[in-house]
Amino acid sequence: MSPSMLVTVVLALSTLAFWQGKRRAFALSRQASTTRMHSRPGYYGMLTALWCAVPALVIVVAWQSASDPILTRIVMDGVREAKGALSPDQLNLMINDVRNLVSGSIYSQNVDPVLQLAAKRYQSMMHIGNMAMAVLALSTALGTAYYAYSRIKPTLRARNHVEMAVEILLTLCSTIAIFITVGIVLSVLFESIRFFQQVPLTDFLFGLKWSPQMAIRADQAGSSGSFGAIPVLTGTFLISGIAMAIAVPFGLMSAIYLSEYAGPKFRATVKPLLEILAGVPTVVYGFFAALVVAPLIRDIGLSFGLSVSSESALAAGLVMGIMIIPFVSSLSDDVINAVPQSLRDGSYGLGATKSETIKLVILPAALPGIVGSILLAVSRAIGETMIVVMAAGLAANMTVNPLQAVTTVTVQIVTLLVGDQEFDSPKTLAAFALGLLLFIVTLVLNVIALYVVRKYREEYE
Structure with a gap:
């Protein structure tokens, strides 16, 4: 059997x-x-x-x-x-x-x-x-x-025994989740230490050139072996910034309209349609960015006399921003609806208009949840790979020009680990160093968001 x-x-x-x-x-x-x-x-x-x-x-x-x-x-x-x-x-x-x-x-x-x-x-x-x-x-x-x-x-006492068994199961699951997280962090950390034993930490953190191709033979040319992470981080922040510039205003305004202005029927129809954007596969967004948005941006740029790359950060950022709008709008809408009605009634009773109530009462009270939704959207933007590969390219250019081709940390991690590679080579180990760097950046964002959430939660509780 x-x-x-x-x-x-x-x-x-x-x-x-x-x-x-x-x-x-x-x-x-x-x-x-x-x-x-x-x-x-x-x-x-x-x-x-x-x-x-x-x-x-x-x-x-x-x-x-x-x-x-x-x-x-x-x-x-x-x-x-x-x-x-x-x-x-x-x-x-x-x-x-x-x-x-x-x-x-x-x-x-x-x-x-x-x-x-x-x-x-x-x-x-x-x-x-x-x-x-x-x-x-x-x-x-x-x-x-x-x-x-x-x-x-x-x-x-059957109920006591069953509840104890369920409690043991939940404790076991949470413990396994903690150990998995610790194992992932330690595995990335140990491999990163091996990388930094071959490449100096200062060269990685402050280097201005990213070219991880290593020479296999002494007479081989075209393999510089430069591991400066600044261009990769610049591309990551540039594309994520463009995406958040699209997702946060549209998502937050959509949440405010759906929760405070829209009628029940309109809300019940539009909110599920908006959330469908989160269910579309990222490869579809990548094709849309590569075949529609990027050529459109290039044609518009050429009409104004601008030099626009066929693969640009702007194309990837725009499409990524559209993709993560539901992360901001749906969660912010739920948080705004969770604000007690008594706060609204008190504001109206003092003579405030609807817009003043939203701006001065509802949004500050819902700010912790809104910050959480924005943080989730930022994490989603930083971790996106497929759209960047198809629309922004693989070139690690040190530029803040959104019309040029750039790359991100996640794209480079995938590129370094694809194919038959020597696991002990700096080229392969660089993927773990990038992963550790991305983990630290995300951790810093989490700490900042946690500080903002705690500060405003104490003020409005």
Whole structure:
């Protein structure tokens, strides 16, 4: 039985256990005329289902995590006996070949018979292990379900047990999320340290030329190996600034109109249509920017005698601004609607007009949420890749002219990690340094926004 089928069977058994536990709780509640049930019948059913599913799923997860290392070690012991002493590189290569044979990724007939035998042995042991795991998991599920079913009685605190299990699950999920975040930061940090061991930190932070092509041979030309991040950061901030100059005014004004001026029918129609912009794939925006907006900007610029590149920061920034309008408008609209009506009534009672109320009362009260929406839009703009690749190009030009081609941090990260590269080379490690720099910039923006939110929240609470 495959693991996916086994999980399906366990979930089906837990569903059956839920209904049986709930049914028994109902029966006991009818019989016990003098003693009240501590919890509702649904809690007893949920407790039975948890006892049925959780131990069995733990067994499945444990086996799936430990089976491959154990089986690989057993199989490779036989390969070592047949092949003799092997270096670590040869051993790793043979392990990959065996795994490819097991998965069916190798179709050549000229395969080492020893590896074929090892793959067959691996498959045989894996089949036996899956069958043993299925028997053990199903037996455990039935046994623990019967144990929980037999313990159902009026004094059993089923609700407390279920709530404790849910609390443990939520704590586990939050802990995993924290560890994942810490792992991502540490992995980027360690690889960045390796990069800075080869390229000085000052050259990276203050260098004015970005050309990460490294020479493979001593006589190779055209590979300067310059890692100055200033041009890349300039392009990132330029495109993001253009995008925010479009998204913030249009998004905020749209939110104000929809929440304060528009009627219910108009709001119910326009707001979903506006939010559709957030669901359009970024590659569609990229095609639109490259095929429509960029040529239009170039033609308009030429009509005024301006030199406009075929790939410009202005084209990417305009289309990116249109894409992130819903991030500002939708969240700001929700925040403005959450402002208490008493503030509006008090302002009107003092003689303020609708526009004065919006400007002097509603917007300051909703400012923390508006800042949060703008911060989300900024993060979205900084992290965008596809539109920049298709509309702004890959040239790391040190310019603030929006009519010229520029590049961004995310585009360079993708470019450096695409293709067959040496992982220890400065060219590849530069992607991690850029990622760390982008992380620090985003962190600074978060700190600033948090300060603004805390300041105005204390003023209006």
